[in-house]
Amino acid sequence: MDSRDLIISKLEKLGLSSKEGEVYLQLVKAPYSNGSQIAKKLGYPRTSVYSILSKLQGKGCILSVPEGEVTSYVAINPQDLIFRLKREIDDATNVLGEEFKKIDIESNEKQFLNINSYEGITERIHQLLKSAEKEVYINTNFNLDEFGKFKEDFKLLKRKGVRVIFFSFQNKGYESLGAEHYSRSSLKEDASNKTKRILLVVDMKLAIMASNYGGEFYGTFSENKLLINLIAEHIHNDIYLMKLEENYKGDFWEDIKLNTMQEIENQE
Known part of the structure; x- marks a missing residue:
């Protein structure tokens, strides 16, 4: 498994889909790319790429940068993203651990x-x-x-x-x-x-x-x-x-x- 595939597989474990991981990684490599540029680079339909970009924005992984009639996108700093996702996972597991303790087993x-x-x-x-x-x-x-x-x-x-x-x-x-x-x-x-x-x-x-x-x-x-x-x-x-x-x-x-x-x- 090369570095690219390894990164994407680990991003999947943190809650991103495989295609979301690919688009995020592409924006890390080439910040301020627009949807058409990303679609051409990855070989995905533009409609699919714009849907993925919308999801990544919703998850707080990327930011949009309007430039006239074209919108470009930039990835959140990978270290900042990893820290935030890890904190969210830790918080979720801690809450689940406490809540499961409250469940009575018949x-x-x-x-x-x-x-x-x-x-x-x-x-x-x-x-x-x-x-x-x-x-x-x-x-x-x-x-x-x-x-x-x-x-x-x-x-x-x-x-x-x-x-x-x-x-x-x-x-x-x-x-x-x-x-x-x-x-x-x-x-x-x-x-x-x-x-x-x-x-x-x-x-x-x-x-x-x-x-x-x-x-x-x-x-x-x-x-x-x-x-x-x-x-x-x-x-x-x-x-x-x-x-x-x-x-x-x-x-x-x-x-x-x-x-x-x-x-x-x-x-x-």
Whole structure:
């Protein structure tokens, strides 16, 4: 892209059409040109050029200079024009930013974002961990090595004083992440299990759940309050059961089972 095309493309981003940019640039090169001269130079019909000149005047990009029966035109100094257009854009974006903050998002518009790649899921987890201010709840069978990719995020959480509650399928090691670590000794699942899953809640405002059940990694991120509460309750209940198991040595399990499909599938 040569200098001329680059200038015109950038003027388009500032609100001028391609032809308006061409006419303005021609007047920068040859000030005090009239419509016929511009039309001849650019190869446009005179009626089209006069229409463009009128629009450029309306936008404050050029001035008309009557000279007897002929009207000539001169471009506003490019630096002055750029400064003015930039200021107008800045003012508009600032106003829009404030006005959009005033718009209430209805609860049924709360986000459910489906993510269908391991990289997309880990990137979202990075974002969630970095955004935490008070508490993070995690339930996962990712092993400690797999959590190495989040090491810097956990360091940041520790510096910010964020409480991290971590339930896993390994008995030790996660304390190195600065987390309160819990695990249940009765769980038969090996951390090397090929089926991986993670539940994560941040500040009771954001949540993600993901798994590679079936082979490919899929996950759902949400700000929906119901889903966040369900995930948080699941994580808490796993820890409550762990503490009950420690207190009662696991003797209560047979008495509380419901004999459901869910229990049978989880035993397999």
